Amino acid sequence: xxxxxxxxxTTGLDGSAEIVEIGIIDMSGNVIFDSLxxxxxxxxxxxxxxxxxxxxxxxxxxxxPEVHNQVCSLLDNAIVHIYNAQFDVRIIxxxxxxxxxxxxxxxxECVMLRYAKEYNEWNAFRGNYAWQKLTxxxxxxxxxxxxxxxxxxxxxxxxxxxxxxxxxxxxxxxCT
Numbered sequence: 001x002x003x004x005x006x007x008x009x010t011t012g013l014d015g016s017a018e019i020v021e022i023g024i025i026d027m028s029g030n031v032i033f034d035s036l037x038x039x040x041x042x043x044x045x046x047x048x049x050x051x052x053x054x055x056x057x058x059x060x061x062x063x064x065p066e067v068h069n070q071v072c073s074l075l076d077n078a079i080v081h082i083y084n085a086q087f088d089v090r091i092i093x094x095x096x097x098x099x100x101x102x103x104x105x106x107x108x109e110c111v112m113l114r115y116a117k118e119y120n121e122w123n124a125f126r127g128n129y130a131w132q133k134l135t136x137x138x139x140x141x142x143x144x145x146x147x148x149x150x151x152x153x154x155x156x157x158x159x160x161x162x163x164x165x166x167x168x169x170x171x172x173x174x175c176t
Contacts, residue, residue, distance in 0.1 A: 004075070009152065021152065025157040085108040141163065
């Protein structure tokens with residue numbers, strides 16, 4: 001069974017948001033796929049303010065249909081770890097539907113929800129474990145990330161991988 005880690009950067013958060021960057025790595029940290037993607041709509045300045053990707057950056061990048069088959073073949077039948085899987089899976093499917101393409105068949109595992117439970121910070125208002133931003137989770141666990149650029153797909157995959165290694169080792173410091 002293939003085990004991968006995936007992250008996307010997007011044009012936004014809503015129902016019309018599209019992928020502008022996708023990264024996939026394996027559990028050894030090898031980059032399996034890394035590409036900017038030219039969306040159909042322009043990248044709003046609010047999104048650029050988060051990930052730093054501009055319309056000029058993606059001007060000559062492939063559009064989703066040009067990478068679709070490669071991404072699907074990588075993801076098909078894989079277990080894919082994603083920090084905030086619900087969001088990334090929705091964005092992938094939204095982007096795919098824009099072009100009328102088929103969705104890959106994979107099992108998405110949410111590292112954010114798993115970490116929230118292990119970190120054990122209860123959110124009484126919401127009645128669940130508090131979700132942590134990826135960079136906050138790394139800092140909470142003393143995971144070195146100075147060599148990475150947060151909010152870029154492959155870097156976020158690597159931060160997720162490092163956190164996942166600690167989770168798998170049972171080495172998570174709980175909220176105090």
